[in-house]
Amino acid sequence: MKFFVDTADTADIRELAELGLLDGVTTNPTLVAKSGKDFKEVVKEICGIVPGPVSAEVVALDHAGMMREAEVLRKIANNIAIKVPLTPEGLKTCRKLTSDGTMVNVTLCFSANQALLAAKAGATFISPFVGRHDDNGFDGMELIRDIRLIYDNYAFDTQILVASVRTPIHVLESAKIGADVATMPAAIIRGLFKHVLTDKGIESFLTDWKKTGQSII
Numbered sequence: 001m002k003f004f005v006d007t008a009d010t011a012d013i014r015e016l017a018e019l020g021l022l023d024g025v026t027t028n029p030t031l032v033a034k035s036g037k038d039f040k041e042v043v044k045e046i047c048g049i050v051p052g053p054v055s056a057e058v059v060a061l062d063h064a065g066m067m068r069e070a071e072v073l074r075k076i077a078n079n080i081a082i083k084v085p086l087t088p089e090g091l092k093t094c095r096k097l098t099s100d101g102t103m104v105n106v107t108l109c110f111s112a113n114q115a116l117l118a119a120k121a122g123a124t125f126i127s128p129f130v131g132r133h134d135d136n137g138f139d140g141m142e143l144i145r146d147i148r149l150i151y152d153n154y155a156f157d158t159q160i161l162v163a164s165v166r167t168p169i170h171v172l173e174s175a176k177i178g179a180d181v182a183t184m185p186a187a188i189i190r191g192l193f194k195h196v197l198t199d200k201g202i203e204s205f206l207t208d209w210k211k212t213g214q215s216i217i
């Protein structure tokens with residue numbers, strides 16, 4: 001499963017990229033606002049840090065407007081994936097952009113039928129929001145299971161990009177289901193390292209090593 005980080009914070013992106021764990025980045029208007037930076041500049045900076053797909057979201061709601069914004073955004077770098085909302089206008093834009101060879105991430109997916117539409121529109125990525133789904137009394141991971149089943153039934157190439165990830169359990173379940181990508185806040189990626197027995201093990205090995213009086217170099 002690929003790991004994307006869901007942020008426009010370039011310090012976090014650099015740190016995770018240096019760990020060798022990052023396959024891509026997703027941003028959205030909320031995350032750009034949080035960064036306090038100019039949208040196009042920050043996206044360009046991110047594209048220079050991570051060679052994998054970097055999602056940049058359009059804000060127009062009509063096809064012509066989305067196409068105009070996508071024109072600007074896709075010129076920023078070769079690894080841009082244009083993010084469009086799951087609406088008729090968004091999917092029309094998705095079809096046009098992917099036919100031209102541009103990667104498209106269809107966002108704000110909350111049902112398996114919506115994911116089916118996005119795949120039929122040729123989406124590169126579909127972004128089901130598991131955390132927001134859970135928040136509203138639905139089962140986010142059940143949505144991922146349904147989309148996996150449907151995409152496998154018809155051998156759709158669209159990659160399932162699990163978004164709105166809130167816990168390490170979301171990551172674990174996504175991997176077990178066979179999602180293609182999970183996009184996570186940096187804190188969740190860091191949290192995946194954590195295990196109390198790993199920390200305790202390091203502590204006891206170091207204590208015992210000191211008793212040997214040896215050094216490796």
Ligand code: G3P
Nearest residue numbers: 006028131132163164165
């Ligand atoms: O980028 C889309 C998604 O990951 C947003 O997550 O936490 O705002 O629901 P969240």
